[in-house]
């Protein structure tokens with residue numbers, strides 16, 4: 001890709017280079033950094049709007065802080081592209097999110113400038129408080145710690161737990177609240193309203209204007225007016241904010257709101273805040289997508305767009321002329337509306353992912369029955385438990401990896417209550433470019449040990465519809481349905497609903513040499529592998545288990561009666577999922593069989609395309625072919 005020449009940025013590889021630039025030239029540095037991000041992301045898709053929004057903040061932070069000695073912690077990390085470019089990764093940024101390339105998020109293994117590995121939201125305050133406390137205990141009184149957290153991420157319980165604890169801790173911590181009034185979709189909830197209020201506060205601004213007017217008159221008489229004004233303003237702020245500022249109530253000294261796109265002002269404020277000890281919060285107002293018109297206008301789409309033309313903003317999709325199968329999330333979103341039209345108990349819940357999960361379809365059609373609860377997975381699950389306890393039937397759509405945060409709520413507030421909640425676990429399996437933080441590979445294992453929980457996973461879009469239809473029958477109890485990121489193969493997905501009996505799988509193919517038992521859409525890789533193997537005369541049986549719990553014991557007895565060479569296949573951790581369940585069944589029923597478990601091994605899998613990662617883990621089509629041949633050769 002041809003990149004434009006950049007007078008300053010071309011010479012900046014580390015913060016030490018940035019510090020050589022004069023304060024007057026920082027505006028130009030910001031322009032160049034913004035341009036660099038636009039050029040890179042236009043041809044190598046990734047997160048976009050959030051990084052554009054914090055360009056000035058990023059430059060100011062690295063200008064003022066002494067990183068990596070000072071701790072700089074980015075929340076979520078999807079806004080850290082500028083940080084990566086300024087901290088030694090400009091030359092490898094074209095590998096961002098690619099297989100064997102750099103991670104799309106800050107990562108401790110990648111750089112000493114990445115103080116904490118992130119990807120899930122709202123961890124920054126707690127992690128930063130830990131680091132600031134460690135610095136204090138080590139008597140490193142000059143070491144600064146700064147957490148940068150967005151308004152969306154601030155809505156999570158974890159962020160408040162950090163704030164709450166910081167109140168009792170004199171650690172030197174600066175929290176920068178990057179308020180752009182957006183999560184991926186528009187930010188929601190009381191905190192969002194509150195932040196809007198203090199940003200636009202009539203009372204505060206009115207008082208401030210009155211004071212200015214008053215001091216303006218004074219000004220003509222008194223040369224020290226500015227000083228007096230500052231004192232008066234601080235007094236007003238203290239009175240107003242002490243009574244009403246939520247952060248001051250948590251014992252943080254609150255500063256702001258200030259313009260997050262004025263790099264020189266940011267440098268000044270950050271340098272001043274350095275001198276103030278204890279917990280402080282700086283409220284910075286920014287615009288998501290700043291500096292790229294389309295991204296400013298449609299902030300949800302440009303959170304993470306695909307390829308685009310960096311000059312015109314035109315979206316470059318490799319639109320195939322042939323009809324496309326829908327994404328699993330779209331099948332979920334549309335089917336939920338169909339079901340909700342038939343069953344008035346159904347409600348929909350998403351923790352801040354309306355567009356990503358396609359719950360936005362229901363939110364538009366049935367606004368009273370679909371809820372975006374903010375980044376709050378724990379609350380989303382317990383809220384569902386409460387709704388269900390009073391007769392509603394929540395479909396709670398959560399990305400598998402974000403569900404990890406709500407594990408106790410699943411156990412305590414849904415399963416133990418034995419209420420009817422349907423968990424729709426989108427992005428289950430390896431998700432691709434987001435990498436280790438986002439792969440949804442543990443849900444099969446962590447849900448299987450929970451009493452009352454039904455666990456299902458569709459082979460294709462039609463099964464997804466039918467599992468959703470089955471789950472909304474009377475008294476099904478806690479019911480989880482997991483499906484992957486991306487599309488299936490079926491075009492004609494909108495077929496009449498059918499119940500898929502709980503605990504029953506299906507035989508897809510009979511065969512003599514070996515049996516493959518798969519769960520979920522990854523079974524398609526087995527279908528392809530079998531086609532390949534049959535060309536060479538192998539005879540393979542294939543079963544789509546469909547339910548992990550209760551597992552289809554009839555199928556297992558049949559398979560184990562006929563076969564002693566078995567392969568299990570799942571797009572999830574091989575510890576605890578289908579493979580483990582089959583081995584337990586063999587043990588409990590005194591069968592003898594060789595079982596090869598295919599799935600995600602006991603290690604961190606980083607980013608890449610889904611196909612690259614299936615291959616790395618040995619369960620793409622060719623990996624399955626190889627495993628079958630190896631197992632049969634050994635036998």
Ligand SMILES: Cc1ncc(C[n+]2csc(CCOP(=O)(O)OP(=O)(O)O)c2C)c(N)n1
Nearest residue numbers: 050119120121150151152153182183184352
């Ligand atoms: C626990 C968790 N839930 C959901 C997400 C998905 N997610 C990533 S960024 C984001 C929005 C964050 O909003 P904010 O913190 O305001 O940052 P902005 O994108 O506005 O800069 C969400 C919901 C996540 N990464 N982690």
Ligand SMILES: CC(=O)[C@@H](O)[C@H](O)COP(=O)(O)O
Nearest residue numbers: 076078119304356427434485
């Ligand atoms: C940063 C973050 O957590 C989200 O933006 C996530 O990357 C979304 O993933 P999808 O693209 O699969 O919706």
Ligand SMILES: [Mg+2]
Nearest residue numbers: 150151152182
């Ligand atoms: Mg935001």
